[in-house]
Amino acid sequence: MIVPASFESRMKDLLQDEYEAFRRSYEQPRAQALRVNTLKLSAEDFLAVQPFRLEPVPWAPAGFYYDGEEDRPGRHPWHEAGLYYIQEPSAMAVAELAAPQPGERVLDLCAAPGGKTTHLAQLMRGEGLLVANEPHPARAKILSQNVERMGVPHAVVTSELPDRLSPRFPAFFDRIVVDAPCSGEGMFRKDPDACAQWSPDHVRLCAARQEDILRHAALMLRPGGTLVYSTCTFAPEENEGAISRFLREHPEFSVAAAQRQDGFGSGRPDWTADPAPGLEHTVRIWPHRTRGEGHYAAVLRKAEEAPAGGAKLKLETGLRRDKLPEPFLRFAEESLAEQPQGRMLLFGDQLYALPEGMPELAGLKVLRPGLHLGTLKKNRFEPSHALALALRPSQARHAADLPLGSAELAAYLRGEAIAGGGAKGWQLVLASGYPIGWGKLADGQLKNHFPKGLRWTGVPAK
Numbered sequence: 001m002i003v004p005a006s007f008e009s010r011m012k013d014l015l016q017d018e019y020e021a022f023r024r025s026y027e028q029p030r031a032q033a034l035r036v037n038t039l040k041l042s043a044e045d046f047l048a049v050q051p052f053r054l055e056p057v058p059w060a061p062a063g064f065y066y067d068g069e070e071d072r073p074g075r076h077p078w079h080e081a082g083l084y085y086i087q088e089p090s091a092m093a094v095a096e097l098a099a100p101q102p103g104e105r106v107l108d109l110c111a112a113p114g115g116k117t118t119h120l121a122q123l124m125r126g127e128g129l130l131v132a133n134e135p136h137p138a139r140a141k142i143l144s145q146n147v148e149r150m151g152v153p154h155a156v157v158t159s160e161l162p163d164r165l166s167p168r169f170p171a172f173f174d175r176i177v178v179d180a181p182c183s184g185e186g187m188f189r190k191d192p193d194a195c196a197q198w199s200p201d202h203v204r205l206c207a208a209r210q211e212d213i214l215r216h217a218a219l220m221l222r223p224g225g226t227l228v229y230s231t232c233t234f235a236p237e238e239n240e241g242a243i244s245r246f247l248r249e250h251p252e253f254s255v256a257a258a259q260r261q262d263g264f265g266s267g268r269p270d271w272t273a274d275p276a277p278g279l280e281h282t283v284r285i286w287p288h289r290t291r292g293e294g295h296y297a298a299v300l301r302k303a304e305e306a307p308a309g310g311a312k313l314k315l316e317t318g319l320r321r322d323k324l325p326e327p328f329l330r331f332a333e334e335s336l337a338e339q340p341q342g343r344m345l346l347f348g349d350q351l352y353a354l355p356e357g358m359p360e361l362a363g364l365k366v367l368r369p370g371l372h373l374g375t376l377k378k379n380r381f382e383p384s385h386a387l388a389l390a391l392r393p394s395q396a397r398h399a400a401d402l403p404l405g406s407a408e409l410a411a412y413l414r415g416e417a418i419a420g421g422g423a424k425g426w427q428l429v430l431a432s433g434y435p436i437g438w439g440k441l442a443d444g445q446l447k448n449h450f451p452k453g454l455r456w457t458g459v460p461a462k
Ligand SMILES: C[S@@+](CC[C@H](N)C(=O)[O-])C[C@H]1O[C@@H](n2cnc3c(N)ncnc32)[C@H](O)[C@@H]1O
Pocket: 091, 109, 110, 111, 112, 113, 114, 115, 116, 117, 134, 135, 136, 139, 161, 162, 179, 180, 181, 182, 209, 213
């Protein structure tokens, strides 16, 4: 692979004796991995049934390398069922370092396509409030689809620039992840565009943008909270340099020692002028030292004594229980084995289950104010694909389990009706035990409700 000459000479200066090993890493195939979605099943249970050749990613308990030549996990029905997320292995270090706890308020500020969001969601076990934000509208849509596929029940997806969010959430979040837009030097093997766009000017532009994003993130973190900053680039200006500039402007923050894992290298204070204390506790993941494309991550702590935010935020009250729309109650009674709890919100004809402690979001661009339950249509309720993927099989009254490799499952994924039996009405369709969508039974036919945009044109892998 050919990399820009000025990039090569920068890396030679930085890495010196190690440069040759680094350069040779570009001649190797990139490492490919998936992360088991522990919102749906444990890594052990997945290993017991899955068909790929997997090896553990050392720094992520649910992460596994797969063989990119032999296996196509992105073309397996269980990918549609959200059993795993295909993610670059070094990127899995970030949510592990953020270590969010169930019940916390967590913000993922630069979130599309959703690798870290969905990882944070599973570490939170789906409990608390997870705000996933992505300013770019098309990318925000993909983020929202991934949140849906992974069955995340407690996420709000917004699409705003950080300066529109920070006045709305002063000192609100327990943890914030800033996985910053960067010059992407760690993406060269995967994404030739990142390589073609690289220039020293682009590095400078990214560094300025990162400074701005971090400034707004700082405002939204509560005293004592944790901010994790990461990039997939090697450029010191965007890593140790960005953290040093941030800490100079924000004395209420300090570097916390990142949990050391096999394969993590140290941040390099010697690569930036005027280094902030503690940079050696930040993390560098290198493609020539580990099976990963490369990442930088810093864990920062805001002092307990830092000023708290302003007034308490007004929470979204949602609908009173006795005001829930009758068609939804009828659907829940007929089709769900457990009645949904918690507050709900009607947004036009769309019904959502709100995450715990969700503040009012009026005036913000919101793609998803919680778990989408479905749509009210005249006198009936149509459950959403998001609800199907967030349910456990036992939570549906009626299910049709289609075996992997069967003609019925292939037909369902292509959007066709299939022969069905059992109770009339909504049935949760499973792919060998895992929910993949809805079907509606009438006259011995299961009408297909697998979303049009997701339908397969080929035959599913066995
Ligand atoms: C490195 S990617 C995030 C990857 C994502 N966290 C994941 O794990 O899948 C950075 C994202 O930041 C978004 N972005 C660009 N400018 C931004 C800004 N000013 N504030 C927040 N996010 C921004 C980009 O559109 C991009 O989707």
